[in-house]
Amino acid sequence: MDTSVPVWGVDVGGTTTKALRLDAAGAVLDERRAPTTGPDPDGTLVTATVARLLDGRDPREPVGVVVPGIVDDEAGVARWSANLGFRDAPLLRHLTDRLRGPVAFGHDVRAGALAEAADGAAAGVEGPVVFLPVGTGIAAATLVDGRPVVSEGWAGEVGQLVLPGGRCAGHRVEEVGSAAALARRAGEPDALSVARRVEAGDPDARALWDDAVEALAVATAALVVSVAPTVVVLGGGLSRSGRLLLDPLGDALAALVPGLRVPRLVTASHGDLAAARGAAVLARRADARTSPDGGDGALR
Amino acid sequence: MDTSVPVWGVDVGGTTTKALRLDAAGAVLDERRAPTTGPDPDGTLVTATVARLLDGRDPREPVGVVVPGIVDDEAGVARWSANLGFRDAPLLRHLTDRLRGPVAFGHDVRAGALAEAADGAAAGVEGPVVFLPVGTGIAAATLVDGRPVVSEGWAGEVGQLVLPGGRCAGHRVEEVGSAAALARRAGEPDALSVARRVEAGDPDARALWDDAVEALAVATAALVVSVAPTVVVLGGGLSRSGRLLLDPLGDALAALVPGLRVPRLVTASHGDLAAARGAAVLARRADARTSPDGGDGALR
Known part of the structure; x- marks a missing residue:
């Protein structure tokens, strides 16, 4: 894994989808926002919004996407969401099909926790x-x-x-x-x-x-x-x-x-960017897991 | 580790201390009881009771001992107990000093959970x-x-x-x-x-x-x-x-x-023997960890 490559963290919120491009030190290189469209039972609208928001991204730069609701991280499925209307939406599959390069998927609050623990209020x-x-x-x-x-x-x-x-x-x-x-x-x-x-x-x-x-x-x-x-x-x-x-x-x-x-x-510490920053943490981990040179043990 | 060796699980309760000797399949080979004496701030009375209860034990047979209250498993210390009066009692050290062979120490309720998950109601x-x-x-x-x-x-x-x-x-x-x-x-x-x-x-x-x-x-x-x-x-x-x-x-x-x-x-499933059976699970794991042939991965 080349840890010097920037990563993208995308937080799909009830009204706005936010994307951050972060360097290896966590500094923000780019920030983009777009309205979230829904209801989106199977996750196709969200996938399209994320793909448009990342237009022009270098496919070597890993992406993490997080959503609200009941999210089964392991299965890569958004089971349910009040605001976005997910009903067993297979988002990891949709996102992997649509975006090139390493993709991770998870839950907004758990991602926020990872960000606050990594370099925020719980570091x-x-x-x-x-x-x-x-x-x-x-x-x-x-x-x-x-x-x-x-x-x-x-x-x-x-x-x-x-x-x-x-x-x-x-x-x-x-x-x-x-x-x-x-x-x-x-x-x-x-x-x-x-x-x-x-x-x-x-x-x-x-x-x-x-x-x-x-x-x-x-x-x-x-x-x-x-x-x-x-x-x-x-x-x-x-x-x-x-x-x-x-x-x-x-x-x-x-x-x-x-x-x-x-x-x-x-x-x-990270305010309303905690989930997007946590999505970037997931992106780095997914990249570490899938890279030919093994990984950095970040999953422990 | 020789998994065919019997193990001992000891549950130090508020009024009674119970010891079970179990074979590798979990069958009870021996059961012993003694009154618990307290209050015991530093854990010396409990250590003496356990040692007496295990009189004649083959030191190759691992022992697990569990107690109630606030127990720091990692430190091997019983921080506090209403019934037994523990106040930062260094029980793992006392037990290791007093008993020969492999010794494990833990908490009665967590041990009960391990027993129910191993071969009880949550198997x-x-x-x-x-x-x-x-x-x-x-x-x-x-x-x-x-x-x-x-x-x-x-x-x-x-x-x-x-x-x-x-x-x-x-x-x-x-x-x-x-x-x-x-x-x-x-x-x-x-x-x-x-x-x-x-x-x-x-x-x-x-x-x-x-x-x-x-x-x-x-x-x-x-x-x-x-x-x-x-x-x-x-x-x-x-x-x-x-x-x-x-x-x-x-x-x-x-x-x-x-x-x-x-x-x-x-x-x-295990009734009032869950904690003692769980103590035996801890004993097997401790033995696996310290044996020269590595371990069985039971700590995952």
């Missing part, structure tokens, strides 16, 4: 790492020994957990704790606008904020008692509110897991 | 496996790719999760859902007596049973959204009630994780 961390992006929806990825827990794509769906108590009992974590839910409930265009109202002392905004924090604490507590991460990296729109989120979340979490080791809560 | 299962013994306390072990998630011993402490809602809001899962808690709340000697009252139509017993089921559902849902096990093996005292537990637990779990893949719920 050099010992023990399990959780990446928890809080944006339109909520899902988590857990790395154990640096490898994501996948379970055919079903692991980490903490946003779907029903809250068994509190003001929002009966609702799913995602319906209360996501950036989108918070904005919608407050009648604001985005979660940062809600954060500004909280900082200004608005009691209605504070109540909704507390609901979101409580929902996120329930989701994080589920991860703590299951895999005991040493660090939880919060990403997505809500993480940009920083300590306004982290401080009450740490308190609410500690109250839910008395006597246990509470993980360090940090905000993501 | 041959694809994907993550959870072992959830419900006895005096509640803790879980998760196997991913056949290997336990450890996190320095902090993983799987689902019994410590605080219930955020319902009739028992504010209590920990273990205080409501354990076999011991159920018996205590019902004023019965054990959980099976409560089960009999439930089967006889006693409404008070039914309410307490429903509380326990709801608490166990919250614990299991935490594991489902985190690691998405394909199978959850229920063990310990409460699992002996069979369908009286499994049917309502499956319903309560499904209600907490709508749209997600619900794991198969099964009862343990």
